[in-house]
Amino acid sequence: MFELVRANRRKSALLILLMLALLLAVGFAVGFSVYPATDSFVMGHYRYFIPVGGLAGMAVAFLIWGGQALAAFASGDRILMAAAGAREIKKEDHPRLFNVVEEMTIAAQLPAVPKVYIMEDMSMNAFAAGRNPKHAAVAVTQGLLGRLNRDQLQGVIAHEISHIANRDILFMTFASIMLGSIIMITEIFLRVMWYSNLGGSRRYTSRRSNRNDGAARLVLLVVALVLAIVAPLLAQLLYFACSRQREYLADAGGAVYTRYPEGLASALEIISGNPGTKASVSKAMAPMYIINPLEAGARSLTSLTSTHPPVEERIRILRSMGGGASYNAYAAAAGKISGAGKVHIPQAALAAELAAVRQAQAARAAEPGQGSMGPALMAATAGQARAPEPEPEPGERQRFREAGDLVRTMNRFRFLQCACGLKMKIPPEYKKTLVKCPRCGKIHSLEKTANA
Amino acid sequence: MSGIVIGLIVIGAVVFLLALWVAGVYNALVRLRNAVKNAWSQIDVQLKRRHDLIPNLVETAKGYMTHERETLESVVKARNLAQGASDKGAGPAEQGAAESGLSKALSNFFVVVERYPDLKANENFLALQEELSSTENRISFARQAFNDAVMTMNNRVEMFPGNIVAGMFNFKKEAFFEIENAAEREVPKVAFS
Numbered sequence: 009m010f011e012l013v014r015a016n017r018r019k020s021a022l023l024i025l026l027m028l029a030l031l032l033a034v035g036f037a038v039g040f041s042v043y044p045a046t047d048s049f050v051m052g053h054y055r056y057f058i059p060v061g062g063l064a065g066m067a068v069a070f071l072i073w074g075g076q077a078l079a080a081f082a083s084g085d086r087i088l089m090a091a092a093g094a095r096e097i098k099k100e101d102h103p104r105l106f107n108v109v110e111e112m113t114i115a116a117q118l119p120a121v122p123k124v125y126i127m128e129d130m131s132m133n134a135f136a137a138g139r140n141p142k143h144a145a146v147a148v149t150q151g152l153l154g155r156l157n158r159d160q161l162q163g164v165i166a167h168e169i170s171h172i173a174n175r176d177i178l179f180m181t182f183a184s185i186m187l188g189s190i191i192m193i194t195e196i197f198l199r200v201m202w203y204s205n206l207g208g209s210r211r212y213t214s215r216r217s218n219r220n221d222g223a224a225r226l227v228l229l230v231v232a233l234v235l236a237i238v239a240p241l242l243a244q245l246l247y248f249a250c251s252r253q254r255e256y257l258a259d260a261g262g263a264v265y266t267r268y269p270e271g272l273a274s275a276l277e278i279i280s281g282n283p284g285t286k287a288s289v290s291k292a293m294a295p296m297y298i299i300n301p302l303e304a305g306a307r308s309l310t311s312l313t314s315t316h317p318p319v320e321e322r323i324r325i326l327r328s329m330g331g332g333a334s335y336n337a338y339a340a341a342a343g344k345i346s347g348a349g350k351v352h353i354p355q356a357a358l359a360a361e362l363a364a365v366r367q368a369q370a371a372r373a374a375e376p377g378q379g380s381m382g383p384a385l386m387a388a389t390a391g392q393a394r395a396p397e398p399e400p401e402p403g404e405r406q407r408f409r410e411a412g413d414l415v416r417t418m419n420r421f422r423f424l425q426c427a428c429g430l431k432m433k434i435p436p437e438y439k440k441t442l443v444k445c446p447r448c449g450k451i452h453s454l455e456k457t458a459n460a
Numbered sequence: 461m462s463g464i465v466i467g468l469i470v471i472g473a474v475v476f477l478l479a480l481w482v483a484g485v486y487n488a489l490v491r492l493r494n495a496v497k498n499a500w501s502q503i504d505v506q507l508k509r510r511h512d513l514i515p516n517l518v519e520t521a522k523g524y525m526t527h528e529r530e531t532l533e534s535v536v537k538a539r540n541l542a543q544g545a546s547d548k549g550a551g552p553a554e555q556g557a558a559e560s561g562l563s564k565a566l567s568n569f570f571v572v573v574e575r576y577p578d579l580k581a582n583e584n585f586l587a588l589q590e591e592l593s594s595t596e597n598r599i600s601f602a603r604q605a606f607n608d609a610v611m612t613m614n615n616r617v618e619m620f621p622g623n624i625v626a627g628m629f630n631f632k633k634e635a636f637f638e639i640e641n642a643a644e645r646e647v648p649k650v651a652f653s
Contacts (some may be wrong), residue, residue, distance in 0.1 A: 103587065107594035113599040114502070265601075 020179040023250050027186045027243055031073060032066045034190055034239045037232035038066015039195045073189040081139055088137040088181075094125035094147040102126065105153060108162050109146060112169040115265040120148050122172060126153070132279045135297045136168040136181045137177055145173040162264035162280075163262055163272030167298055170261025183247050190243045194236040201233065255316050256325075260338035263326060268340075270446065281320040315409055322344060327446070423453055443455050485625040487574075491615040496634050498605035500552065503637060506598045507559065511543040513595065514562075517588045524579035531565075531572050538565040552637035554608070558597075566592075587605045603637050610634045 036059075043061025050056070061079075082088070089096075099106045106124055113121045118141045125147035127133075132152040138144030145167045148161075156164065171177060263269035279299050301321060328341040424432040428448035443452050520534050525532065542558040550558070579585055614633045617626040625631075 102592055104594075107590065107597075109596045111594060111601060114598050115604070116505075117605055 019250075019253075020175075023246060024179070024182060024186070027183060027246060028073075029189075030239050030243055030246075031069050031186055031193075033188050034193055034197075034235055035066040035069025036062040037065070037228075037235045039063070039068070041182055041229045041232035042197075042200075058138045058408075069189065071192065073186055074098065077182055079183060088123050088145060089145060090112060092125075092127055092135070092147060093129070094127045096145075097124050097126050102153065104158065105148065105161065105165075106156070108165050109169075112162065112165050112265055115166070116169045116173045117263070118144070118169065120144075122169070127152060132156075132413040133297045133299060134164050134168055136171045138172065139178045139179075139181070141172050144177070146172075152279070155278060159266075159268060159271035159426060160275035160278065163268070164298055166265040167262035167272055168259045169265065171254070171263065174254065174257060176258065180251065180254070183250065186242050187240075187247050191240045194240050196231070197236050242367065251318050253444045255322070259322055259326060260335050263329060263338060264334060269326040269329045273323045274325070276319055276323050318431050322366065426450060426452065463472040474615075482625055486629060488615075489616060489622070489626060489629070490632050492609070492616055493631065493634075496606070496609045496613050499602070499609040500637075503552075503599060503606055504546065506602055507542070507555070508593055509601065510559075510562075510595045511539055511546065512591070513588060513592050514539040514566075515548075515586070517592065520582065520585045520588060521573070521576075524576045525572065526584070528572050531569055534600055535562075535565045537571050537635045538562040539585060551635055556636075556638045556648055563639055599639070603639070607636050610636055 011184060040059050041060035043064070048055050048057045097105075102124075105126075109124050110121055120142050122136070122138065122144040124147075127146055127147055127149045129149040130151040131149055131277045132155060134146065134148040134152055136144060146165060148164070152164065153161070259272065262272045266272070276299065299316060309333045325338065325341045325345045328338040423445065424434060426432060426445040426448060428445060428450070430445055432443065432445065433451075434443060441453060443449070445452065489630050514535065518536055522532065523529075538558075538561045542555070542562045545555050547556040572578055616622045617633055
């Protein structure tokens with residue numbers, strides 16, 4: 009797990025540096041084209057030219073970013089939460105949500121339990137915030153709480169906790185501010201250029217300078233303009249690409265922490281099926297949600313400008329993890345579904361996991377006398393899927409299920425009882441005649457049991 | 461003369477490096493043992509929570525389950541046994557056995573609860589049930605971390621050459637923590653309806 013965080017951090021640092029370089033380049037270009045004069049001084053045999061305007065532009069760009077980043081860092085999650093219209097809750101307000109968050113904190117071995125927020129909104133979504141695992145928060149909408157069962161809620165929270173453990177939030181905050189700064193600077197620049205009728209530099213050329221100099225300035229101006237147009241797009245692409253990778257990683261983490269990929273998979277299915285528009289979502293915050301609230305309609309579309317991988321693909325990967333809820337299983341499933349190399353789970357994490365499994369097997373082989381230890385050890389190291397345990401507390405869950413079934417009946421869902429005890433809920437959009445039980449794999453015909 | 465000096469220096473250097481290595485392994489072992497202890501205390505907190513919840517649960521159920529004295533008593537007995545083990549600081553192995561007994565008694569209890577719809581609808585009971593199932597989840601997640609720590613420690617203690625240092629300073633293998641849940645091992649019953 010540490011390996012994973014470290015690899016993540018390395019990649020984040022690289023990306024931040026790239027974006028910072030882009031920001032400074034934009035600052036330089038803008039500064040230089042606004043004030044193209046240079047100072048010069050002589051050192052040794054050479055004369056050095058200092059592009060004063062360019063350096064000043066760089067400084068201003070950096071300050072714009074730094075100031076915002078500092079403000080975001082100091083205020084932590086409060087501003088974000090206020091912007092999303094979330095309020096902090098206590099355990100008494102929603103014991104189950106609180107319990108699930110605490111469980112996942114233990115599973116992810118975070119140093120502190122994140123604060124829990126609820127958004128009074130009927131759409132279904134969730135996000136995490138905070139600058140480090142010690143000062144983190146998770147927020148879920150009221151709509152999500154109402155419609156997910158405990159396992160699904162656990163999957164969603166595990167996904168969010170995984171974001172916290174991977175330190176995605178700090179990174180995404182910094183990156184989104186950087187993106188915002190680049191957009192802001194270039195926009196101002198382009199507007200100034202537009203209103204000054206692209207003649208901003210004429211003042212300088214009108215001074216008695218030679219023609220060559222004027223031409224050079226014109227070239228620089230064009231370069232600055234091109235950069236101003238291209239930079240925001242480039243920054244956005246960088247940002248989105250990284251955001252998508254982080255979603256995959258958080259999904260994998262969610263499966264590993266709960267040891268039950270189906271929980272998150274079915275939660276994603278429900279959430280994407282009821283997009284609902286959430287009021288007050290800003291573009292900058294959209295990538296932080298479990299499903300992008302602004303792209304909720306585009307379920308299977310992948311594009312360069314998506315902050316999240318397509319939901320259908322995420323669900324398919326989770327479902328084809330089979331029995332093993334580990335980073336290895338996720339990487340294998342992702343390779344099958346999305347094509348090898350598209351989803352990147354750091355090699356070091358996979359290797360560590362493999363070693364752990366081998367050790368466990370060796371330990372088991374070495375001590376045949378302690379047979380009872382085996383399964384637990386395997387589960388502990390390989391993170392195998394939870395055994396289908398008969399529920400010891402059917403009461404409350406049953407009530408929720410019944411309520412859920414009622415809603416589904418109204419939505420013309422069909423129900424099918426499998427021999428393994430699982431009750432399948434088949435949505436009306438499902439047109440095929442055969443359905444496979446997700447638990448035991450038995451194939452059922454839908455025609456016979458149309459109204460079961 | 462100089463030959464002896466050189467020999468002494470070489471021996472001294474070898475001894476020094478050896479001592480350095482032993483110190484390194486020793487520190488690693490101490491670190492691992494503390495990690496195991498820490499992971500255990502995490503489990504212990506959750507076990508205490510479990511033990512504290514059960515009297516309330518039984519108290520709530522008592523009013524409804526007038527004919528199930530035996531079941532309730534066996535839950536209380538198993539709970540007291542588990543708490544006794546926890547109080548005297550029994551290690552993971554013994555504690556695990558006691559907790560297994562408690563898990564078994566509880567699963568019996570919840571089977572019986574099925575016959576009392578009023579109890580199942582009781583708000584207080586539902587709240588306690590949520591707390592209890594959450595606690596069980598926490599125990600199993602904390603157990604995972606604990607068993608990982610134990611495995612790392614045991615590998616270090618048993619494998620060559622760490623085992624030499626471990627033997628010198630009397631580092632022992634740690635026991636895994638395992639709650640045997642009777643219900644988990646049974647094949648789930650199938651009902652055709």
